[in-house]
Structure formats: structure tokens, C-alpha cells
Amino acid sequence: MVVVGKAEVCAIDGCGAEAVRSLSVQRLSGTSMKVRPGSKKATLCREHYKRFKKETRGDRRLEQDRYRSPGASR
Numbered sequence: 368m369v370v371v372g373k374a375e376v377c378a379i380d381g382c383g384a385e386a387v388r389s390l391s392v393q394r395l396s397g398t399s400m401k402v403r404p405g406s407k408k409a410t411l412c413r414e415h416y417k418r419f420k421k422e423t424r425g426d427r428r429l430e431q432d433r434y435r436s437p438g439a440s441r
């Protein structure tokens with residue numbers, strides 16, 4: 368039986384930590400992070416998500432109003 372609901376791991380090349388966020392791969396194109404080839408979604412672990420936020424800070428076009436309140440789940 369195929370288990371689909373397994374915990375996802377970070378899709379960044381060389382990282383295998385548990386993912387806490389998942390973005391579209393294109394979102395990472397402006398950062399220094401690379402997803403493993405073949406990944407459809409960029410699942411990010413805590414550390415890489417932090418880095419993603421850092422590297423995309425100031426680039427409002429990508430984020431728009433998606434995370435106005437840090438820490439809010441929605």
C-alpha cells in the first residue's frame with residue numbers, strides 16, 4: 368500500500384529535514400536555494416523557510432499580502 372500522507376521532507380538539495388512549508392518551485396527562483404531535480408513543490412524545512420523569507424524580503428511582488436502577521440497559520 369502506498370502511503371501518501373507521510374511527513375514531507377525539505378526539497379532543498381542536500382537537506383532532509385522535516386518540511387513545514389510548501390511553496391511552488393518558481394518562488395525559489397530568486398533565491399540561492401535549489402530544490403532537488405524533479406520536485407514539483409518546494410517543501411521547506413524551518414531553516415530553509417527562514418532563509419527563504421530572508422532572501423525574498425523586500426520583494427513584495429512575490430508575497431503580496433500572504434503573510435502579514437508572522438506566526439499566524441492563515
Ligand SMILES: [Zn+2]
Pocket residue numbers: 377378379382383384411412413414415
Ligand atoms: Zn531544508
